[in-house]
Amino acid sequence: MRPAQLLILFAVLAAGSLALGLLAGSVPISIAQLWPSLIGGEATGPVHDIIFTVRLPRVLGGFACGGLLALAGALLQVLLRNPLADPYVLGISGGAGLGLLGATALGLGYAAAHAAGLAGAFVAVIAVFGLSFRGGEWNLYRLLLTGVVFSSGCGALISLLLTLAPQAAVKGMLFWLLGDLSAVTSSGWAWLILVGLTLLATLYSNALNVLSLGRNKAAALGVPVLKSEVAIYVGACAATVSSVALAGTIGFVGLIVPHVLRLLGVTDYRWLIPGAALIGGAFLTLADTAARSVWAPLQVPVGVVTALLGVPLVLILLARRP
Amino acid sequence: MTLSARGLALGYGHHTVLRELSVDIAPGQCWAVLGNNGSGKTTLLHTLAGIRAPLAGTVALDQRSLAELNAGARARSIGLLLQDEPLEFWGSVLEYAGLGRYPHRGVRLTAALGDDGIAREQLNLLELGAFAARPLASLSGGERQRARLALVLTQQPVYYLLDEPLQHLDLRHQARVLAHFAGLASQGGVAVVMVLHDPVLAWRYCDHALLLYDHSAPQTGARRDILTEANLERLYGIPVTL
Numbered sequence: 091m092r093p094a095q096l097l098i099l100f101a102v103l104a105a106g107s108l109a110l111g112l113l114a115g116s117v118p119i120s121i122a123q124l125w126p127s128l129i130g131g132e133a134t135g136p137v138h139d140i141i142f143t144v145r146l147p148r149v150l151g152g153f154a155c156g157g158l159l160a161l162a163g164a165l166l167q168v169l170l171r172n173p174l175a176d177p178y179v180l181g182i183s184g185g186a187g188l189g190l191l192g193a194t195a196l197g198l199g200y201a202a203a204h205a206a207g208l209a210g211a212f213v214a215v216i217a218v219f220g221l222s223f224r225g226g227e228w229n230l231y232r233l234l235l236t237g238v239v240f241s242s243g244c245g246a247l248i249s250l251l252l253t254l255a256p257q258a259a260v261k262g263m264l265f266w267l268l269g270d271l272s273a274v275t276s277s278g279w280a281w282l283i284l285v286g287l288t289l290l291a292t293l294y295s296n297a298l299n300v301l302s303l304g305r306n307k308a309a310a311l312g313v314p315v316l317k318s319e320v321a322i323y324v325g326a327c328a329a330t331v332s333s334v335a336l337a338g339t340i341g342f343v344g345l346i347v348p349h350v351l352r353l354l355g356v357t358d359y360r361w362l363i364p365g366a367a368l369i370g371g372a373f374l375t376l377a378d379t380a381a382r383s384v385w386a387p388l389q390v391p392v393g394v395v396t397a398l399l400g401v402p403l404v405l406i407l408l409a410r411r412p
Numbered sequence: 413m414t415l416s417a418r419g420l421a422l423g424y425g426h427h428t429v430l431r432e433l434s435v436d437i438a439p440g441q442c443w444a445v446l447g448n449n450g451s452g453k454t455t456l457l458h459t460l461a462g463i464r465a466p467l468a469g470t471v472a473l474d475q476r477s478l479a480e481l482n483a484g485a486r487a488r489s490i491g492l493l494l495q496d497e498p499l500e501f502w503g504s505v506l507e508y509a510g511l512g513r514y515p516h517r518g519v520r521l522t523a524a525l526g527d528d529g530i531a532r533e534q535l536n537l538l539e540l541g542a543f544a545a546r547p548l549a550s551l552s553g554g555e556r557q558r559a560r561l562a563l564v565l566t567q568q569p570v571y572y573l574l575d576e577p578l579q580h581l582d583l584r585h586q587a588r589v590l591a592h593f594a595g596l597a598s599q600g601g602v603a604v605v606m607v608l609h610d611p612v613l614a615w616r617y618c619d620h621a622l623l624l625y626d627h628s629a630p631q632t633g634a635r636r637d638i639l640t641e642a643n644l645e646r647l648y649g650i651p652v653t654l
């Protein structure tokens with residue numbers, strides 16, 4: 091299939107995942123019931139409430155979150171020239187987790203804890219960048235290692251907090267660490283970042299293609315290497331921080347979605363970037379729909395479902411590969 | 413039109429590998445760069461291509477310093493074949509060679525008309541036409557080297573700076589590649605500068621030579637003045653018969 095056709099298929103899949111997310115759940119809703127609510131015919135009633143106050147914010151938040159994670163993963167795989175790079179490799183999840191859990195352990199409320207998480211994420215972004223940038227030179231191996239070491243340090247402190255925290259608080263902490271979309275209310279700003287970053291990265295996708303050949307080749311072909319790399323870092327961090335602020339640290343999406351696209355034959359970043367945003371969004375929306383409907387009324391953390399759904403999918407794609 | 417270096421000193425930090433190099437490279441010329449391992453051949457090519465700053469001296473393209481030149485304009489004039497490249501490219505051989513058009517189309521998302529044609533033409537020239545749709549990573553070392561040469565040819569620069577263009581190539585492809593670049597230069601529109609390890613090939617295909625000695629100033633000039641047995645014996649430290 092040509093990449094353009096594949097991209098249309100991805101868009102259909104994305105729209106389908108959003109529709110399914112609205113229909114499925116502990117109270118199943120039929121398309122006939124959904125339609126009047128969406129076009130605004132029936133403004134009241136329980137179905138309308140479930141769709142607009144419960145499911146729509148969650149579905150939209152999940153899609154934005156998944157798209158942002160996949161985009162961040164694709165960008166970091168270019169920047170670090172490492173296929174194992176994922177949005178959390180540079181310490182953002184560690185910083186955010188430490189901030190949020192630390193504030194929770196200190197007895198701060200929900201809003202304050204989330205602000206602390208966001209602050210932790212920003213501290214991680216700036217600290218890891220500052221430690222890897224020396225005298226106008228940016229060493230990407232140092233960046234990767236600094237991020238990994240920083241993450242490990244945060245991970246140790248998070249484990250310590252989990253051990254010391256009162257039993258009642260631990261479950262909430264674990265949900266956040268595994269990723270959870272149940273608290274999402276509005277995601278308009280995340281959508282703005284998702285659409286903006288996708289457009290920008292697609293516009294510069296030829297430079298991303300050239301950068302994947304290495305710094306020297308990219309410079310010889312006229313790409314302003316350092317400027318581009320800093321821009322990629324800032325973009326990937328903005329995407330990761332937004333998704334973490336929305337739903338905690340959902341694993342697997344950012345690492346695996348770009349590779350799924352490559353296994354499907356989409357290797358050119360002109361198609362891979364918009365494809366990653368669509369498939370990342372669709373995948374997380376479907377995973378979250380499963381997380382809240384399959385064991386309903388019990389809800390499982392969506393991060394568990396992304397791995398449970400994603401692992402067999404990737405293994406099948408890998409096995410099909412000659 | 414010239415690519416000219418004046419008073420270049422090259423090195424890393426406090427370690428200078430090469431000093432006092434001045435040279436003018438003009439379209440129509442084919443240069444061989446000869447020297448021992450670690451004599452600064454790669455560093456010189458990177459500096460001439462404008463992707464590395466010299467410790468001292470300047471490189472100018474048509475009297476304009478490379479440091480002041482816009483990166484895109486520089487890449488439309490100067491193409492660089494690297495000695496090695498990290499292999500983190502998932503695409504096909506054709507997509508790879510097509511990246512050589514980047515300096516000409518920049519961030520424009522649609523390939524400019526004929527771009528695929530140019531890459532295909534160069535792949536055919538290097539006998540890679542049948543491999544166009546295959547993943548680059550599936551090629552052998554020599555085939556990959558030809559794909560890298562195809563990318564530089566697709567770039568269509570005026571100055572071709574080739575760092576060890578013959579590595580991994582079988583004898584037939586070595587001869588074809590050398591003949592092709594020497595032919596391009598002899599048509600007058602482009603200049604070729606290539607790092608070689610065989611003075612016989614340098615004598616046969618190049619009209620100018622640049623010798624990078626380990627402990628004294630480099631020598632540049634026309635082949636017959638530079639590629640003498642005495643110079644080559646001094647360069648390599650072994651007896652040489654041409």
